[in-house]
Amino acid sequence: MNVLRRLQDYYWEKKAYMFASILFLAIATALGLVYPKLLQVLIDDVILPRDFEAVPKLALAVVGVVTLKACMQFLHGFFGARLGNHLAYRLRNACYEKLQFLSFRYYDTAKTGDLMARLTGDLEAIRLFIGFGFAQILNLFLMVGFGAAMMLSINWQLTLFTLVTIPVLLYVALRFESRIHPAFQEMRLALSSLTTAVQENVTGVRTVKAFAREPHEVNKFSLRNDRYRDNQLHASGLWSRYFPVMELLASACAVLLIGVGGTMVIRGSLTIGELVAFFSLIWYIIGPMWGAGFHINNYTQSEASGERVLQILNQPIDVRDKEGAIKLDDERIRGHVTFENVSFAYGNQLRAVHEINLDAPPGKVIGLLGGTGTGKSTIIQLLMRAYDVTEGSIKFDGMDIRDIRVMDLRSQIAAVFQETFLFSSTVKGNIAYGMNNVSMDDIIRAAKLAKAHDFIMEMKQGYDTIVGERGMGLSGGQKQRIAIARALLKNPKILILDDATSAVDMETEQEIQAGFQEVMKGRTTFIIAHRISSLRHADEILVLDEGRIVQRGTHNELIRKPGPYHDVYRIQYADHIARMENEGSEGGAVL
Numbered sequence: 001m002n003v004l005r006r007l008q009d010y011y012w013e014k015k016a017y018m019f020a021s022i023l024f025l026a027i028a029t030a031l032g033l034v035y036p037k038l039l040q041v042l043i044d045d046v047i048l049p050r051d052f053e054a055v056p057k058l059a060l061a062v063v064g065v066v067t068l069k070a071c072m073q074f075l076h077g078f079f080g081a082r083l084g085n086h087l088a089y090r091l092r093n094a095c096y097e098k099l100q101f102l103s104f105r106y107y108d109t110a111k112t113g114d115l116m117a118r119l120t121g122d123l124e125a126i127r128l129f130i131g132f133g134f135a136q137i138l139n140l141f142l143m144v145g146f147g148a149a150m151m152l153s154i155n156w157q158l159t160l161f162t163l164v165t166i167p168v169l170l171y172v173a174l175r176f177e178s179r180i181h182p183a184f185q186e187m188r189l190a191l192s193s194l195t196t197a198v199q200e201n202v203t204g205v206r207t208v209k210a211f212a213r214e215p216h217e218v219n220k221f222s223l224r225n226d227r228y229r230d231n232q233l234h235a236s237g238l239w240s241r242y243f244p245v246m247e248l249l250a251s252a253c254a255v256l257l258i259g260v261g262g263t264m265v266i267r268g269s270l271t272i273g274e275l276v277a278f279f280s281l282i283w284y285i286i287g288p289m290w291g292a293g294f295h296i297n298n299y300t301q302s303e304a305s306g307e308r309v310l311q312i313l314n315q316p317i318d319v320r321d322k323e324g325a326i327k328l329d330d331e332r333i334r335g336h337v338t339f340e341n342v343s344f345a346y347g348n349q350l351r352a353v354h355e356i357n358l359d360a361p362p363g364k365v366i367g368l369l370g371g372t373g374t375g376k377s378t379i380i381q382l383l384m385r386a387y388d389v390t391e392g393s394i395k396f397d398g399m400d401i402r403d404i405r406v407m408d409l410r411s412q413i414a415a416v417f418q419e420t421f422l423f424s425s426t427v428k429g430n431i432a433y434g435m436n437n438v439s440m441d442d443i444i445r446a447a448k449l450a451k452a453h454d455f456i457m458e459m460k461q462g463y464d465t466i467v468g469e470r471g472m473g474l475s476g477g478q479k480q481r482i483a484i485a486r487a488l489l490k491n492p493k494i495l496i497l498d499d500a501t502s503a504v505d506m507e508t509e510q511e512i513q514a515g516f517q518e519v520m521k522g523r524t525t526f527i528i529a530h531r532i533s534s535l536r537h538a539d540e541i542l543v544l545d546e547g548r549i550v551q552r553g554t555h556n557e558l559i560r561k562p563g564p565y566h567d568v569y570r571i572q573y574a575d576h577i578a579r580m581e582n583e584g585s586e587g588g589a590v591l
């Protein structure tokens, strides 16, 4: 019960529910013992002596016991459900909250399907076990204990005889558990791989269709479906063998009991009523043995589920506030960013960036250019404290960003990435994502600056149009413009555009950039782009290669020097340069 003890914090405040649920179940179990006693009285004191006057009293007693037992069972269910739901509710919240604060490093390797399974299937297994399974296991002991005590009060020899059968039944139950447990685990894995196939198929439906790979997807799914079906058949095969075997064994016990007990009745050492009472009592022993396999299986499953949920809850957060972290004062911050000899490596890999130095005072626009994988996004991620630098330091208004509260730092930054994420909500809701008290005028102003207003107004329901999951139904450029409007509405001190205008045409890009200049006056902007046209107005352009800054300067300075920037410029502006050269003018200076 180790994991369940470690989960104690999440249900212990409602321990009263747990005790109430166990208590009422125990009372219901104890009341069940009254039936055999009533049967004994009915046979020995009513039917055999033919004293039928006692029948109404006995009938009333039966009705009373049945009603009381039903009430106790209801109360057991009521409190068990409350306890289980309280635990599941708290764990769900705790896990979700934890997932919000886990660092980027965790999400580098996390699997969506697996996380979903932990928050649903595993939590459900824990809920059922804490709510009911735990009380049921205790009840097994109570049933055997109460039953044996009651049997002893009737006849001790026959009781010993009955108890001898317990090891046989227990052996079969445990053997069953040892086989059904891996079968269940296998089934869970098969189900998880099945749901992953569905999830990936829906997410990547465009790629599937573009490559006409529907048959491949159908085949992949049906292979996984076959595996799931086979697992289910195997598990149900085990179940269907288990019950008949247990019933056969239990019946053999009953037959032996009738033989031995019947002989005792004939010899006069046992009354018929006592034998009948005894006979119905043996289910108090056999029943728990039948259920033992099932409950042990339930228990081991909930232990495994608890472990998986605890893995999330105990996951260390590597980027977190240090003790006494600085709280930023919105009024006083300016947004001056400096990188001092910053180097960083993801995990144990080679360094992604080496000795980066840059100074971005408020109002400055820094452009980052370089081939793929040269470390541009990494620089931005480090500034947002998605990861902490390995060497050197990044300063924000002179303070090391590791000394500032993470939330405060990030609330000063607005980033737009190449891959835009839109929530399945209205356009308005997506622009004002997570912000309260935002006026419609502000939303429209941001959308206009991002050159999104016109196409939004062309949609039937304008700003109230619901965009599909991940922004389905909008073009790449439209999604990017909504994301830019979202960033501008945040009114950040630092704006980051990580290839954020790659999907819009050059003309729109220029209009959007003009909008930035208006909004970002006195604030700092970082622009990552592959197109020189996106960067040429930057105050300083840093050219990266293999994680190092290999060139820096303004556009006009860089096009005059031989080097990677010039090379890119020649490729992107080949026509223009040729025209200029024909006209005898100096190519780059004009741009």
Ligand SMILES: Nc1ncnc2c1ncn2[C@@H]1O[C@H](COP(=O)(O)OP(=O)(O)OP(=O)(O)O)[C@@H](O)[C@H]1O
Pocket (backbone or CB within 6 Å): 108, 346, 349, 352, 370, 371, 372, 373, 374, 375, 376, 377, 378, 379
């Ligand atoms: N989360 C990560 N885990 C491990 N390595 C990473 C991770 N992200 C990036 N890298 C590696 O770090 C290096 C720099 O990547 P980065 O994303 O910064 O490049 P980039 O210049 O932004 O490229 P692109 O223009 O293609 O977006 C690459 O070698 C990349 O493989």
